[in-house]
Amino acid sequence: MTSSYDVIVVGGGHAGCEAAYAAATMGSQVLLITMNMQTIAQMSCNPAMGGVAKGQIVREIDALGGMSGIISDKTMIQFRMLNRSKGPAMWSPRCQSDRHAFAWEWRKTLENNNNVSFWQDSVNELLVKDNAVYGVKTMMGIVFHAKSVVLTNGTFLNGRMFIGEKTFGGGRTGEAAASGLTEQLVELGFESGRMKTGTPPRIDGRSLNYEAMEEQLGDTKPGKFSYSDTPALIEQKSCWITYTNQAVHDELKTGFEKSPMFTGRIKGLGPRYCPSVEDKINRFADKDRHQIFVEPEGKDTVEIYVNGFSTSLPEDVQLRALQKITGFERAKMFRPGYAVEYDYFPPTQLKHTLETHLIANLFFAGQINGTTGYEEAACQGLIAGINAHHTVCEKDPFTIKRSEGYIGVLIDDLITKGTEEPYRMFTSRAEYRTLLRQDNADIRLTEKGYKIGLASQQRYDALVEKQQKIAELTDAIQSKRVKPEGINDWLTTQNSSPLRETATLRTLVKRPEITAENVSELLAITLPDTTKFNEEVVEQTVIEIKYEDYLLREKQNADKLDRWENLSIGTEFDYDKLKALSFEGRDKLKRTRPSTIGQASRISGVSPSDISILLVYMGR
Structure with a gap:
């Protein structure tokens, strides 16, 4: 057993997996230490990736050369592009994932990287000398040395779980908490705090009446996250929507006196934008119903995730309340929902590289920094892994500006503003969101990933080809002149004013009524050779032309502020x-x-x- 490595990553969640993969792919010898080898990349909460702003993060991870996008594409069972009715800056990819397949694909990916080694154990001590970390000591008393260490402990640091009046140690159902690290870090001068998160009960899908619910289908032409050649999604599974009602709320209230949140036994703050169901009906007492999303846990299982019903009430109250939801009248519960409270470290104690100020070569990533969400954790892991490798190789720090990516916004928010509640990414947090769209993450970031040795030559070559195609199509649209007799009939069908004289195709593309859905028809009529351009090239070219004035203004504002950066x-x-x-x-x-x-x-x-x-x- 090797006892010395370049990088040690503590924790095998989303942050830990990206950190280990990045550092190893760039050339470091990496040891991934996790408490349970069977739960690497476990989707502890909902089985989904992406969503509003989160989908942009997954595409940015992929553009840099990370793996979350590829693994999501390989294991998705439904895909939807959210906010299609809004502007392109708001378009956000989201997929429903197969929970078990997602975790298994991540494990295979790491196992296939010869620079990654594994050890199943719990780390309870850092080895520190002269304000620099040089290794770790595990619960079994084994010492591993390293030139840098990345902590991605998730919800396990002194984790405490709550179901009604029952409380027990643990960071996730069926898994023990981790102790020792918080106490040592506080002794070293770090400030710590407590946060809380929760999860809903899991239900036997065979006991549900789907006919009483609203079916939620995936996109007719499902997209994907990765810019690489991942497989297309062929067969999709449906999700479903139903609602709570007053009877549900009344039943939930019977358990309030035993709620760990209302009785004060939970001290940590939970995510404001993803509250428990008891918190929702308490805070929004004027609302007579709340939306419930019924989501399959995988392709070959009957287990259902009840999105919108996160709770830590007693399990009998949970079941009685569930059975009053439309379609859940005969619901059987696999396991109850619960809350978990855990230690975190205010992220103002970090540099933009995610290295700590107090201890050199020590990096924090994920929920240890006060964030919530797989995507937020994964992107932090990626940046921490890159910089842990750069520390080993004595290379310059790697950072992303706010004007370059949502990842840059997230990290900058954390270390400059801190957070007193679990931080979640939203498009509103990014002042340059028109520039930071999901369609152009590769153009923004792939060259950066390629230069540091993370994004492959194949990815970079694909980017160069895409940019050439965009330039070619842009020139064709700008130079093409369209006569009234060739286009007016079609314009009429689109409720667009007919041409009175010959005009450039560019002026038609910029019309607001020419949408993402019908612009392909316009190009097919006016530029018959557009078949050589794929949908991604067409979409991005049209966006750049249609919104060029806004994009230019935002780019100028970003450049002005970059002077201070x-x-x-x-x-x-x-x-x-x-x-x-x-x-x-x-x-x-x-x-x-x-x-x-x-x-x-x-x-x-x-x-x-x-x-x-x-x-x-x-x-x-």
Whole structure:
């Protein structure tokens, strides 16, 4: 058994898998330590990937060379592009996943990487010397040495589970909690806190009456996440929608006196945008019903995930309330929902690389940083894994700007603003969301992934070919002139004004009534050779033309603000020597240690006058 590695990754969840894969693919010898080899990449909550803003993150992971998109494509059982009725900046891919297949594909992927080794155990101590980590010690007393360590502990650090008045240690159903690390990190000077998350009960699908529910089909032409040549989804499974009602709410209220959330036994804050069902009916007492999504757990199982019914009430109350939902009258429960409370470390203690300020070569990724969601965890794991490898090789830090990706927005939000509740990504968090669309993640990020050795030559070559095709189609649309007699009949069918004189095809593409759905017809009529361009090229070309004025304006704004992003402060800057700084501003700057003026300007408590003082000092 080898005792020395380049990178040790602690935890085999979504963050840990991406961290291990990235560092190993780039050349590091990686040891992945997980408490249970059978639950690598386990989908602990809903069996789905993507969604609003989250789908953009998965595409960005894929563009950089990570694996979440490929594995999602291989194991999806339904695909939907959300928000198609809105602008392209809001389009968000989402898939329903086969829970077991997803985890198995991740394990195979890691096992097929010869630079990844595995060890089943729990890490309860870091080896630290001169404020730098050099290895770990496991519960079995085994010592492993490494040049860098990535902690992706999920909900397991001193995890405590709650079902009604019952409480027991654990980070996930059937799995023990991890202890020791929090206490050591606090001794080393880290600040810690508690957060809470939860999951709904799982139901026997054979006991449900689907005819009483609303069927939710996948897209007629299902898309995918990865820009690589992953298999197309052929056979899709349906999801279903139903609703709670007053009888359900009344039944749930009978268990409130035993609710760990209402009795105060849970201290940690839960995700505001994904509340438990008891919290929903308590906070939104004026609403007589709430939506319930009925989601299959896989292709070959009857197990059902009841999305929207997360709860920690007693199991008998859960079942009685479920059976009052339309379609659930004869529901059988496989296992009850529960809440889990766990330790996290406020992410203001990190650099943009996700390395800690206090301990060199130590990286945090995922729920340990106060986030929620597979996608948020996976992208942090990817960045931490890249930078753990770069630390080993003494290469420059790898970061993504807010103007370059949702991943950059997420990490910047975490380390400059912190979070007191589980952080979830939304499109509204990104000020440049028109630039950060799901369709152009490869153009934004694949070259960056290729340069660091993560994205393959094949991926880079595909990007170059795509850019050439976009340029070719753009030129064709801009130069093509369309006569009224050749297009007016079609324009009339689209409720679009007929042409009075010859016009460029570009002016027609920019018309608001020419949508993503009918633009292909327009191009087929006016440019018969468009068959050589695939749907992705056509879609992105049309978006760039249709929204070019907005995109240009947003790009100019991003460039202006990037000037501050390039003004380096240095993480060792002595703020105490600037007496004119406000007391609060100085304190926040010393705690967060921003590396640029741009990052400093986004820290809560740092005022515009504080930034002006910094700029004056720097001769700006």
